Amino acid sequence: MISNHFARRVQSTKSALCAKFKFEPLNSTTYIKNILKEVKAENYENKEICVNGWINQKPTKLKKDLFQTKIRDNNGSVLTVIGDKAQLKGIQVEDCLQIKGSLRLRSNKQFSAENLEDFEFKLSNLIILNKVDSPVPSYLSTLESPDLIQEQYRFLQLRSSKYANILQTRSKLKNLIRNYLENELNFTEVETPLLFKSTPEGAQEYLVQYEENVANKSNLYYALPQSPQQFKQMLMGSGVSKYYQFAKCFRNETLRKDRQPEFTQLDLEIAFGTGKEVMKVVGDVVNKSWRNYNGKAKPLYSIGLDGKLAVIENESSIKRFDYADVMTRFGSDKPDLRIPIKLINMKEFGAKAGLTNPIFSNFEIIHLPNMIKSEEEAVLLKKWVLNKEHYLDQSRKPIVHVMLKEDDVTFWNEAFAKIANIESPKLVTKSLNLKVGDVIIGSDRESDSFVFENPTPLGKIRNILYQSEEPFLNNYLKENFPKIDTDIVSWVVNFPLFSPKVNATNKRVLGYPNYDTGLVESTHHPFTMCHLAHLPLLAKQIENEVNLRELLFIKSQHYDLIINGIEVGGGSTRIHDYKLQSQIFAKFLKIDVEKQKELFGHLLTVFKMGCPPHSGFAIGWDRFLSIILNEKTIKEVIAFPKNNRGFDVLFGAPSKIEKGD
Template sequence: MYRTHNCGALRISDVGQEVVLSGWNQASRDFGGMTFVDLRDRYGITQLVFNIDDNKELAEKAQKLGREYVLRVEGVVRERSNKNPNRPTGDIEIEVRSMDILNGSKTPPFTIEDETDGGDDLRMKYRYLDIRRAPVRENLIFRSKLAIETRKYLSDNDFVEVETPNLIKSTPEGARDFVVPSRMNPGQFYALPQSPQTFKQLLMVAGMDRYFQIVKCFRDEDLRADRQPEFTQIDCEMAFVTRDEVLDTFEGLTKHLFKETLGIELPDFPKISYDEAMTRYGSDKPDTRFGMEFVEMNDFAKGQGFGVFDNSELVVGIVAKGIASEYSNKNLKELTEWMQRPQIGAKGLVYVKFNEDGSIKSTVGKFFDDEALVNWGNRMGATPGDIIFALSGEAEKTRKQLNELRLEMGRRLGLMDPKVFNPLWVVDFPLLEWDEESERFHAMHHPFTAPKKEDEQRMLTGDHETMKSLRADAYDLVINGVEIGGGSIRIHDRDLQSKNFDLLGFTKEEAEAQFGFLLGAFEYGAPPHGGIAFGFDRLCAVLNGQNSIRDFIAFPKNNQGRDIMIDAPAPVDQEQLKELHLDLDLENK
C-alpha cells in the first residue's frame, strides 16, 4: 500500500507504530550524519529522519532528494527530541527504514511555502503547484465545506436542486454574453448564462416551489479583484412567499454558514432602505463596521458667501475622530490629491481640523470664522482632536466621492477588522434608472423584478416622472461593504411584465422574440414568487477576510480574462471555423 496514515495524522500516542507514508518532499536538511525531510500531503507535514549510521545507502539516497520529489517511506514513529509546537505532528518523527522515489521533479519555479516568492502570473501559470501551498489548498477546502453546508441547509428547508441549461439564448439586458456558435444551425448562436434567472422562474410556474443550484455563470465584462468571467452562484427561488419570508430564509442560510464554518453566531440582520443607505453612507453596500456617517451640511454651510458651497446641490461631510494630531498639512495635502485622482474626480477637499489646544485650522478659514466652524463641529458631533472632511457638488456624485473617502479613512485608521462581520439587508431599491445618454430606462436589478405592491398601479398608469420614483421589491445582502447577494420578488403577471418591457425600451416584437416563452408561461397560472442569488466565490472571500476571489477558485483567469496555465483563449483551426460557418481570415483583417 502507499500509506497507512496521511502526513497530518500521527501524534505522540502513535510512538512505536510501523507506518507507511507517501507525499512530496517539502524541504530537506542535511547535517552530514543525519538528514531530515519534511514530507507533505494535503493533510499536513511529517518529519522523516535518515541516519547514516543505521543505513548508509538509504541516508545517501535521502541526501540527493530534490524538492517536490514524490516519495513513499516505511518506518517507525518515534518521539522528537526537538519538538515543533507550530505543527500538529511536531511531537513525533519517522525513523525511515525504506524509501521509494515514486517520481522526480524539476526545481519548482517558486517556493512551495505559505509565504512564497512567486508573483501572481507565475503562480497562475503553475497553478497545480500553487495549490500545493497550504493557504490556497485550505481556501479550496473551505470552499468545499461551504458548498456542503449550503446544500445541507437548503435541503433541510425543502429546496430541490435542479440543473438548468448552460447553452441558452442571448439577451440584451445586463452584461455582455459569451456566445457559442451552433454548427447545426448556421449563423445562429447560443449564449452562456449570466444567471439561470428565467429558468428558475419557469420552475416556479412548474410547481417546484423551492429550487436551488450552486451554478456556474458567465459574464463577458471587465475584470477586477472580485470579478471573473466565470463565477459561481448559490441560486435560489421560492413560490408563494413575501419579501420578508425570503429574507428570513436566507438570513438563516447565512447564519448557518457562519456558525458551521467559522463558529460565529451572527445577530439578526438590520434592514435599511436604499435611500437611507445612500443618505448615511453614499453607497448601496455600506460597510457598517465603523461609523463616520454622512452629515448633510446645506442648512449651516451654505449662504455664507462661499460660492463653491452656495452653488452646489449638496454639501456633505464626515467626522474622523481623534486624528488631528496625526494628520499634518502634508498628510492632508496628500489626501486631497488622492481624492482628486481621475478614479474619484473630486475638485478638492474641505477640511476643518479641531486641535487639542482649542485652535482650529481649515481650508475655508477665509470664508468662515471660528464661531461658524465651531457650529459645524457642534452640528456634526466633532470634538477637539477630530477632523471634519466635506465635499460639495451634484448630490449623487458627491455622495459617491465621499463614500470613497470614508472607506479610505476606514482603511487608513484600521477600522475594518476582518474578524468582525456586520451583515445587513438593503431594501426598496429604485425599480428603474434613467440613462440620459441612451434616453431610456434601465432595470436597476433585472427586467423581471416586481415593483412594490403599492407602486404597481403607478407603474401601469403613471407618466415618465412617476416611473423614476417607482420602488422595487428588491433586496441585497451586504456584509462588510461587500454585496454578497441580491434578489427580488418577481413579476408573475403577463401584463405587468409586458409593461416593464415597454418601459425598458423593448418593442412588442422584441419582447416576444426574447422572452415570449416566459410571457407565455405566465398565462398558465404563474404563482407569486421571489428569490435570491449569492456570489459564492465572493462569500468565500468575505468569510475569510480577503478581497480577491481568485484564491477561492481552483483555476482562475487573470485580469485580461486569460487562463495563462492552459493559454486560453486561443486561436481555432480554420477547419473548425468552417464547420461552425465562421470562415474568418483573421490574419488579413
C-alpha cells in the same frame, strides 16, 4: 558487450518507470493530520506508518550522516522527516514520494496524542513516485508564502495548506447547504443549460457560435447565461415548488477583486413564496455556513434594536436598512458598517450645491479633526485620496481641504466655492470646532429622495481611507476612527424600481453620471415587482404620460444581503403577470411587443398559463466564501481563476482558433 550495456540501460529505465507505479494503495496510507490517531504511547516507535506527499523543504544536514526534510500531503499538512544521506540523496522540493517509517519523540518531549509537532518521522523506506523534471524556481523552495507564486504555477499553490483548506471548506459548505435545503426545506436541485440565447440583462455576454464552420455564415450564436434568472422563473411555471442549484454564470465585464468572467452562485427560487420567506432561507443559509466554519470563536454580528452590535441568532436578527437611508448616511447601497466615519449633510447649515450640475444639489463632507501635522502629510493624504487608480470609472474626485494655517480655517468654505454655496461658514466652523490640522473632504451629490449615483464620491472615500498603506494615515484612523473588528451583516431593502438611464457611450460628463433625458432602466432586472402600496402609482405611469419624479419614487420588492460592505447576494419578488410584465417592457424599457416575443416570448408565455407568484435570491458563492475565509479576492477561493485581464495563464486561455478554408 555494447548490446549488453544498452540492454542494462533499457532495463534500468523500465525499472525506474515501473517504480513510479508501485506504491501502497491510498486506503492503506495515512493523512499526516491523522497519524496520532493510529498510534499509542506503548507502540508508536514500532508502528509502521505510510505517507504520500511532496517534499516541502530541501534536505538539510543535521549530523554526519543524518539529514532532515519535510513532506507535505494532500491536506497541506507538513511532517518533519529524518533520514540518512543515502535515503535522501538527490531529493528536491516538490518531488512526489511515498515514505514509510515510524515516529520518534523530539528531545525533551513527552508522548501526547494532541501535538504532532512534538514528533519526527524516522524514515525506513522511500519510493520516488515522480521527480521534478525541471529546475523549480528558487522562490518555490517553500510554499509557506503561496500567494507569491506566479499564475502559471497555480497547481503548486493548490498543494499548500492554505489552498487545501480553501478547497475542502468550499466542498464541505456546499454539502452542508445541500443537506439543509433538500432534507430540511424540501428544495429540489435542478441543473439549467449553459447554452442559452442572448438577452439584455446588463453585462456583456460571452457568445458561442452555433455552426461547426468557423465562418459561421448563418450568424447564429448561443450566449452563456449571466444567471439562471429566466430558467428558474420558467421552473416556477413548471410546477417546481422550491428550486436551487450551484450555478455557473458568465459576465463579460470589467474585472475587479470580487469579479471573475465565470463564477458560481447559489441560486434559489420559491413558488408561492414571498420575499420574507426567501430572506429567512437566505439568512439561515448564511448563518449556518458561518457558524459551521467559524464556530463560536468568530460570530457574525448585526445591529440590534438598541443600535448596538449583537450576535445574530437567526435571520430575524439581521438589521434591515432602507435604500434611501444607506445612500444618504453612507453613500453606498452596500455600506461597510465596521467603518465609523460619518458623512455630514451640510444642508442643515444652509449649504446648497448644484453649481456644476443642478441635479447634484446636496453638499456633504467628511471631517477629520487634528489629522495633519505637516505639509508632507498633507501631500501624502491628497496623493492617496485623489489617486487616479480609484477613479478609473471616470467618476469625479472630491475636494480635499487641509487646514495648515489659520486662514485655511477662517476661509475653509472657499475651497468648495466651485461646487457649493455655504450660507453660514462661521457657524460650521464653530459647530465642528474647526482648527489647524483638521481636514475636510467634500463633494456634491443628488437630493436625499433620489440618490442614484452609487457610490457617491464620499461613499467611495469612506472605504478608500481604510485601504491606504500610508503609516501616518493608518495610525490616525486607528487612534481616532478605529474600524470595528467584527463581521457585520445587514439587509438593504426598498430599492427604487427604476433608475435614470446612463448613456451607454458617454457614461460620465465632468465626473457626473450622464443620464439620458427622460429614460429609465430597471434598478436590478426587469422581472422585479414593485411594492403593492406603490402599484397604483405604477399603474398611473403606465396609463398616462410618464412623470419621471413619480416613476423614480416607486419602490421595488428587492433585497440585498451585505457583509462588511460587500454585496453577498440579491433577490426579489418577481412579476408573474403577463400583462404587467409586457407593459413594463413596452412603456418604460422601450421594448416593443415584437421584440418582447423575440427576447422573452418563452417567459411571457409561461406567465399567460397559470404561473404562480414566486420570489428568489442568488448568493455569490465565491464572494461569500472569500468573506468567510477572510480572503481579499474571490480568485483565492476558486481552483483555477482568471487573472485581472480575464486570461487563464496556466492553461493559456483564451486561445486562437485557426479558421478553415
